[in-house]
Amino acid sequence: MTKPIIRPETPEDVAVIQAVIESAFLGAPHANRNEQFILAALRDAGALTLSLVAVVDESIVGNVAVSPVSISDGAPGWFGVGPVAVVPDLQRRGIGSELMREALARLSEQGASGCVVLGDPSYYQRFGFTNNAGLVLPDIPPQYFMVRPFGQAVPTGTVTYHQAFSAPE
Numbered sequence: 001m002t003k004p005i006i007r008p009e010t011p012e013d014v015a016v017i018q019a020v021i022e023s024a025f026l027g028a029p030h031a032n033r034n035e036q037f038i039l040a041a042l043r044d045a046g047a048l049t050l051s052l053v054a055v056v057d058e059s060i061v062g063n064v065a066v067s068p069v070s071i072s073d074g075a076p077g078w079f080g081v082g083p084v085a086v087v088p089d090l091q092r093r094g095i096g097s098e099l100m101r102e103a104l105a106r107l108s109e110q111g112a113s114g115c116v117v118l119g120d121p122s123y124y125q126r127f128g129f130t131n132n133a134g135l136v137l138p139d140i141p142p143q144y145f146m147v148r149p150f151g152q153a154v155p156t157g158t159v160t161y162h163q164a165f166s167a168p169e
């Protein structure tokens, strides 16, 4: 496999990205099966802060989305990472990691305060995400909700994702 190229999505990529996400989450535990609709709803709402694709041999094989979150203490500049998806045939070859690292680098460059992620701690810890008792996503077991500040400060309060995350299945 050649090294993936990570770049922002273009309008021509949209249908392929939807298919990539759908295929990635088909066999995934804890998936809602509506992840591709969440991405579309974020895009339609103008709330896709980042949508990066991974391209291998001229095919899109992965995607990561980033959108703004709000925090009850009013802290500005926080974002949610996800969904992140890699096609089943090419999982566990480092593509997801490349997508995550590029998303975090771009967010940091843009002056973000930090980001949060909902997912398996054993995967996201490697990118600097940790649990933080002060920042809560309601109704979610706290071990699956993680924080990655770009500075020192982590706000305190509850986190609300964009309403696109309530997209129907």
Ligand SMILES: CC(C)(COP(=O)(O)OP(=O)(O)OC[C@H]1O[C@@H](n2cnc3c(N)ncnc32)[C@H](O)[C@@H]1OP(=O)(O)O)[C@@H](O)C(=O)NCCC(=O)NCCS
Pocket (backbone or CB within 6 Å): 024, 025, 028, 029, 082, 083, 084, 085, 086, 087, 090, 091, 092, 093, 094, 095, 096, 097, 098, 118, 119, 120, 122, 123
């Ligand atoms: C999660 C996902 C994006 C990771 O991408 P990837 O290209 O397969 O991951 P990488 O090759 O960069 O990383 C591989 C490492 O992550 C681990 N890993 C991969 N997927 C994992 C998962 N779902 N849970 C925990 N660990 C995982 C691997 O064991 C491997 O660990 P190691 O380096 O210690 O051996 C991809 O597997 C995927 O699309 N899964 C289905 C959709 C999903 O669950 N998305 C995450 C929720 S938003």
